[in-house]
Amino acid sequence: MGTAAGKYYFTADVHMGSKDDSEGLLEREFVDFLHAIPQDAKALYLLGDIFDFWVDYKEVVPRGHVRTLAALAELVDRGVEVFFYPGNHDWWVTDYFEKELGVRIVRDCCQVLELGGRRICIGHGDMPGASDWKSKFIFHLFRNRFCIALMKALPTRLSFGIAHGWSASSRKGHPEQVNLVSTGLYEFADSFGRKRAEAGEPAIDLYIFGHIHTPARVPVPSGGELVILGDWSSGPQYFCI
Secondary structure (H helix, E strand, O other), X not given: OOOOOOOEEEEOOOOEOOOOOOOOHHHHHHHHHHHHOOOOOOEEEEOOOOEOOOEOOOOOOOOOOHHHHHHHHHHHHOOOEEEEOOOOOOOEOOOHHHHHHOOXXXXXXXXXXXXXXXXXXXOOOOOHHHOOHHHHHHHHHHOOHHHHHHHHHOOHHHHHHHHHHHHHHHHHOOOOOOOHHHOHHHHHHHHHXXXXXXXXXXXXOEEEEEEEEOOEXXXXXXXXXXXXXXXXXXXXXXXXX
């Protein structure tokens, strides 16, 4: 979902490093996108699943993605704020991105911001309140401290093998077409807007999420619009305001 030049950029679901991208095309496209962000951009919001699998270890980082990490650091160095909202595929980032690259990690399921004169609610989109029972289980499993410690204790070949196997299975479960009105994210946005109205809080103008992999933009009954960022399997997908 490309747009004209703007000040705030949003993207999600690049899934760099997936077994379906053995030639590394996704990373090349993503790095090109990062280099093309104009000088006057204020911020880039990475809304999760930028990597098909990422985990920080205390002393080492996963092999690969050097050009991506360098391009992110370059953006930060020239004054563009970069925020990373980990998704269900790259939740296991710790402090590497913040200390080494200057990328800020935001772990809120969703966050309300005022950007460019609009009130925006953003996140990856896998919050339990907008998911089925299977997704809710995975949501809590991946955030369980014991499970995270266990994964990091496994030999890296085994942990990465398990992760990439699960990832491939997860992608197959995404339908090519989605009726957005029947999804949990649509219901979440409508309910979120109604609760804010009941509490006397200002209305949301835009909800921006990824996770579903099907780009769409629809009005929300309680006000505002819901924007779903597509994945990068068919080319660069981003939104800007």
